[in-house]
Amino acid sequence: MIGCTRPSLKVFDDSHGEVIGPFSFKCDNSLFDCSLFALRIPSYDHIVDNFKNYGALFILLVVKNTVFTHLVEENFHKEARCIMVTGKGFGHRATKLFLKKLYYELKLPVLAIVDCNPSKLHIFFYYKYGSIRKSFDSRDLATPNIKWLRLRPSDIEKYEVHPGDIPLEGTSVPAANSFLKQQFVTSDKNWVSEIEKMLEIGKMINIENLNLKGSQYLSREFLPKKLEAKDWI
Numbered sequence: 001m002i003g004c005t006r007p008s009l010k011v012f013d014d015s016h017g018e019v020i021g022p023f024s025f026k027c028d029n030s031l032f033d034c035s036l037f038a039l040r041i042p043s044y045d046h047i048v049d050n051f052k053n054y055g056a057l058f059i060l061l062v063v064k065n066t067v068f069t070h071l072v073e074e075n076f077h078k079e080a081r082c083i084m085v086t087g088k089g090f091g092h093r094a095t096k097l098f099l100k101k102l103y104y105e106l107k108l109p110v111l112a113i114v115d116c117n118p119s120k121l122h123i124f125f126y127y128k129y130g131s132i133r134k135s136f137d138s139r140d141l142a143t144p145n146i147k148w149l150r151l152r153p154s155d156i157e158k159y160e161v162h163p164g165d166i167p168l169e170g171t172s173v174p175a176a177n178s179f180l181k182q183q184f185v186t187s188d189k190n191w192v193s194e195i196e197k198m199l200e201i202g203k204m205i206n207i208e209n210l211n212l213k214g215s216q217y218l219s220r221e222f223l224p225k226k227l228e229a230k231d232w233i
Contacts, residue, residue, distance in 0.1 A: 111227075
């Protein structure tokens with residue numbers, strides 16, 4: 001309303017996000033190696049720079065923390081040679097800024113895995129385009145080149161994923177319909193097709209639905225197949 005960003009007003013938030021993968025960075029001149037275990041992402045008011053890549057091929061944004069923890073336990077970041085980032089849900093500004101810095105400093109593609117429902121897709125769009133209501137902050141936080149890897153509505157039939165029994169209800173259907181009115185969706189037929197398919201299925205599809213195929217199906221089969229096929233939009 002007054003045309004200022006939160007940091008310019010000395011308003012900061014703590015980060016709950018975490019990161020792991022073959023790279024390092026400096027925070028206030030202290031070196032942090034992220035290759036051994038997940039580290040907490042520094043809050044917005046710290047100076048984060050000097051990113052060094054040690055063989056990562058891409059960055060994977062994992063919106064849900066439980067999925068991030070599972071992939072860490074499965075050493076997916078080592079097997080796929082990637083940097084994994086989670087904001088543990090919607091994500092604080094520090095996580096969004098850190099992700100953007102990772103992308104621009106290391107020049108790696110960014111892929112995202114989110115649940116297949118409108119509320120989680122809204123989080124994805126927030127990372128990709130920022131918030132319309134907070135446009136001053138959004139210029140600093142958005143990473144516009146993020147691609148949607150999974151779980152997409154088209155995956156349900158292709159990989160025989162059980163959609164579950166929780167229906168899209170409440171604000172979910174209006175939210176999905178509102179996406180279909182956004183220029184960044186209507187300009188890409190793949191996005192239109194996926195959201196229309198989401199409405200057609202009419203279920204809140206979670207990544208955990210893949211566990212019905214086995215506890216390691218996500219990390220050992222599903223994601224490797226998607227990555228090999230470059231199946232993202």
